Amino acid sequence: MKIDFLFTLRISRIHLMSRLKQSIVAALGVTFGIGTYIILMSFMTGLNGILDDLILNRTPHVHLFNETKQSQYQPVALHPDFQNKINFVSSVKPSDALPKIKNAIPMMQMLEQDDNVKAVTPQYTAKVFYLAGSTQLNGMVRGVDIEKEIKHYNLNNYISQGDYKDLKPGTNTIILGKGIAKKLSLELYDKITVNAGNNNISLKIVGFYESGMSDIDNTQSYTSLETAQRIGGVTNNYITDINIKLYNKELAASMANRLENQFSVSAVDIDEANAQFDTGTGIRNLISYAVSITLLIVAGFGIYNILNMFIYEKMDDIAILKATGFSGKDVQRIFILQAMLIGLIGGILGLILGYGVSFLISISPFETDAMPNLKTFPVNFNPMYYLGGMAFALISTFFAGYLPARKAKNIDPVEIIRGK
Amino acid sequence: MILETKNINKYFRKPVNFHALKDINISIDKGEFVSVMGKSGCGKSTLLYILSTMDTDYDGELFLDNELITNKTNEDLARLRNELIGFVFQFHYLLPEFTVIDNVMLPAEKLGKKSKEEIRIDGMEKLRLLGIEGQADKKANLLSGGQKQRVSIARALINSPKIIMGDEPTGNLDSKNAENVFEIFKELNESQDLSLLIVTHDQDFAEKTHRIITMEDGRILSHNGLNKK
Numbered sequence: 261m262k263i264d265f266l267f268t269l270r271i272s273r274i275h276l277m278s279r280l281k282q283s284i285v286a287a288l289g290v291t292f293g294i295g296t297y298i299i300l301m302s303f304m305t306g307l308n309g310i311l312d313d314l315i316l317n318r319t320p321h322v323h324l325f326n327e328t329k330q331s332q333y334q335p336v337a338l339h340p341d342f343q344n345k346i347n348f349v350s351s352v353k354p355s356d357a358l359p360k361i362k363n364a365i366p367m368m369q370m371l372e373q374d375d376n377v378k379a380v381t382p383q384y385t386a387k388v389f390y391l392a393g394s395t396q397l398n399g400m401v402r403g404v405d406i407e408k409e410i411k412h413y414n415l416n417n418y419i420s421q422g423d424y425k426d427l428k429p430g431t432n433t434i435i436l437g438k439g440i441a442k443k444l445s446l447e448l449y450d451k452i453t454v455n456a457g458n459n460n461i462s463l464k465i466v467g468f469y470e471s472g473m474s475d476i477d478n479t480q481s482y483t484s485l486e487t488a489q490r491i492g493g494v495t496n497n498y499i500t501d502i503n504i505k506l507y508n509k510e511l512a513a514s515m516a517n518r519l520e521n522q523f524s525v526s527a528v529d530i531d532e533a534n535a536q537f538d539t540g541t542g543i544r545n546l547i548s549y550a551v552s553i554t555l556l557i558v559a560g561f562g563i564y565n566i567l568n569m570f571i572y573e574k575m576d577d578i579a580i581l582k583a584t585g586f587s588g589k590d591v592q593r594i595f596i597l598q599a600m601l602i603g604l605i606g607g608i609l610g611l612i613l614g615y616g617v618s619f620l621i622s623i624s625p626f627e628t629d630a631m632p633n634l635k636t637f638p639v640n641f642n643p644m645y646y647l648g649g650m651a652f653a654l655i656s657t658f659f660a661g662y663l664p665a666r667k668a669k670n671i672d673p674v675e676i677i678r679g680k
Numbered sequence: 681m682i683l684e685t686k687n688i689n690k691y692f693r694k695p696v697n698f699h700a701l702k703d704i705n706i707s708i709d710k711g712e713f714v715s716v717m718g719k720s721g722c723g724k725s726t727l728l729y730i731l732s733t734m735d736t737d738y739d740g741e742l743f744l745d746n747e748l749i750t751n752k753t754n755e756d757l758a759r760l761r762n763e764l765i766g767f768v769f770q771f772h773y774l775l776p777e778f779t780v781i782d783n784v785m786l787p788a789e790k791l792g793k794k795s796k797e798e799i800r801i802d803g804m805e806k807l808r809l810l811g812i813e814g815q816a817d818k819k820a821n822l823l824s825g826g827q828k829q830r831v832s833i834a835r836a837l838i839n840s841p842k843i844i845m846g847d848e849p850t851g852n853l854d855s856k857n858a859e860n861v862f863e864i865f866k867e868l869n870e871s872q873d874l875s876l877l878i879v880t881h882d883q884d885f886a887e888k889t890h891r892i893i894t895m896e897d898g899r900i901l902s903h904n905g906l907n908k909k
Contacts, residue, residue, distance in 0.1 A: 278777035584787040585762020
């Protein structure tokens with residue numbers, strides 16, 4: 261016959277209250293374990309998220325471009341006289357192809373119809389000189405659809421000054437690399453002249469681009485697609501790069517393969533481009549989990565110890581309960597429930613502690629050149645960590661309570677009653 | 681027949697082999713008030729713990745309320761103990777952090793046949809019967825020895841058992857309180873026709889019961905019917 265849960269709960273509660281100090285110490289063990297787990301996970305994954313943003317969100321899932329490479333076929337292979345022969349062609353040079361993607365506009369229209377594709381953004385990259393007086397700086401201007409870049413690649417995180425909305429098609433405006441501005445002593449709304457080999461174009465600076473990587477900031481600027489095409493002196497269907505963002509990142513590799521075979525373009529998928537980055541994220545997560553689980557196990561041993569002590573102190577109670585008709589299982593249930601009550605209370609306090617400290621971290625100032633838009637530490641307040649922490653608190657206290665409770669179950673009441 | 685044993689033998693194997701009970705055959709009728717006497721170490725407590733179903737390591741057969749209970753599972757035995765047997769120990773054995781009424785209610789809540797409110801009313805009634813209803817909401821460890829023993833009698837009565845077993849229930853009390861406890865037992869025996877089996881050292885106490893079972897060296901020496909009603 262099972263005993264009523266509320267009844268068990270009442271016995272457990274009175275037992276815990278009678279050893280309030282020890283119960284609190286045991287619960288605090290869980291609190292610190294769970295709290296640290298939550299702080300660690302929130303902070304670590306928050307940081308990982310920012311790093312993901314820094315690298316992965318800026319990287320298209322599939323990048324299409326025309327790569328300079330030698331032709332797969334040499335003319336000799338096509339001539340019937342030389343078929344089934346072994347032909348040697350030495351000193352093969354890459355073909356002199358333009359960086360333009362052929363039929364870029366229809367290709368983009370086709371990609372936009374694809375259900376897996378979230379966004380298709382065209383780019384035209386012009387190699388330019390930035391001019392200020394007699395000084396010339398090498399660099400490039402990326403012509404982009406600024407609204408799409410902001411929406412899908414978080415470009416606004418890297419615009420440190422100015423407003424991207426001023427970068428309208430048809431106006432001579434530019435978001436200048438911060439490093440270039442520094443070298444040329446240029447301020448916001450100054451003019452800069454760029455030269456792409458044929459003509460000089462004067463542009464108004466409406467913002468500064470600061471990626472945190474000085475090599476990029478010293479050379480790269482953004483402008484609208486049309487302006488870039490005008491700088492390069494090319495027609496408005498001249499596109500050098502197509503970036504594709506997918507709903508599911510996992511499909512990137514197969515998509516890249518398919519597009520490479522379907523069109524005469526090169527395609528690089530995100531995993532190929534950032535293989536080592538993924539590994540780093542995985543290992544950081546692994547370390548966070550390992551540390552948290554270690555903490556919880558230590559807390560578990562604390563609970564085990566304290567419950568063991570409880571049971572020695574409560575020998576008489578156990579004997580009475582058994583003598584008055586409680587079975588070993590009832591007694592076991594009572595002590596497991598005590599352990600889990602410690603886990604529940606300690607766990608809830610742990611969640612509060614974890615949330616509190618995470619919140620404090622999230623409002624602490626943190627500035628880094630690598631992420632100009634970041635003012636405070638990144639913290640991830642994912643409720644899954646709170647659920648997981650609570651679940652772990654209950655599971656670990658269950659196991660910590662199980663062994664002492666089994667001991668209580670097997671205590672022979674006769675020995676205790678006679679022992680007096 | 682409330683309680684009957686057939687050829688019960690008990691051996692202790694540790695620390696040395698010891699034949700603690702030898703061919704015990706006793707029976708207790710409904711409404712009988714029996715005391716068990718004997719020197720220390722004669723096996724009377726050992727016998728009591730076997731009869732109370734707490735000790736299951738014996739040879740022979742034990743019948744409770746005409747039902748063979750030898751070889752039942754621990755779960756079943758716990759239920760039988762809960763329902764049929766009320767236990768009173770020498771050292772009161774209350775749960776010290778629980779209130780008096782909680783202590784009394786525990787076995788009934790375990791039995792789970794009545795609602796908590798009904799059990800509370802029953803418990804208060806038992807406490808009143810024993811004259812300690814005023815202490816109901818006190819913590820058990822705040823009571824005097826005599827009061828504690830009454831609480832444990834009230835607890836033994838809560839499930840209206842068939843038999844009360846006592847292991848020297850007056851052994852730790854002064855003569856006045858011991859007298860009181862005896863009067864309570866006698867009253868219960870007479871008014872409710874309750875069977876009692878009390879192990880005792882107290883000659884005066886034993887002589888007032890219906891029958892004395894005398895034990896020596898693990899054997900029953902005599903079943904002297906004294907005051908059979």
